[in-house]
Amino acid sequence: LLNRPDDKYNFYYHRDRVFYCRSTLAKHAASIKKKHLLSFGTCIGRFSKTGNFRLHITALDFLSPYAMYRVWLKAPSEQQFLYGQNILRSGVAKMSDNTPQYAGVVVMNMSDMPLGFGVAAKSSLQVKNTDPMTITVFHQADIKNLSFEVYG
Known part of the structure; x- marks a missing residue:
């Protein structure tokens, strides 16, 4: 998932959610203030208030x-x-x-x-x-x- 032939991809943590996106997209998202950034890339899942990780259906294809x-x-x-x-x-x-x-x-x-x-x-x-x-x-x-x- 991380070393793909088309580009370099990574997992990123933002507001209790884990996103999967290209590194170049994450660099562009870094220029936006965190409180204004809603999401970027594909949401893989989120952490609940108790700390458990819940997969989202958007992670299915990956x-x-x-x-x-x-x-x-x-x-x-x-x-x-x-x-x-x-x-x-x-x-x-x-x-x-x-x-x-x-x-x-x-x-x-x-x-x-x-x-x-x-x-x-x-x-x-x-x-x-x-x-x-x-x-x-x-x-x-x-x-x-x-x-x-x-x-x-």
Whole structure:
């Protein structure tokens, strides 16, 4: 993420948020007073008041190629996931091997397009032997949320 062939990129911390942007953009942003600067680059996530880091859906495109655990959805369950529903076993086409229970996963469609983030409700070993109506992945965020954040 940092050493890309087109330019040098870095992570920057501003107002409890972490941004990912080109170094040249950050140099230009340094000329603006911090109290007047709202954002620059792509917001990866933010720190809560308790100090926990929360990923934003805008980080999905950057993090999905590096995700350790992924879940691929069948076509009918894509729309259900995008409407905020949890993923049932019947909607899972495949799942990364050795996915532990309660691990963060990237949810993808069968065309390898990332759809959002989730948390594995069951490990990949447990999923193989469960009922089709069992919740497999808890919904966290999806690309529909991105359109509300940007345009809403």
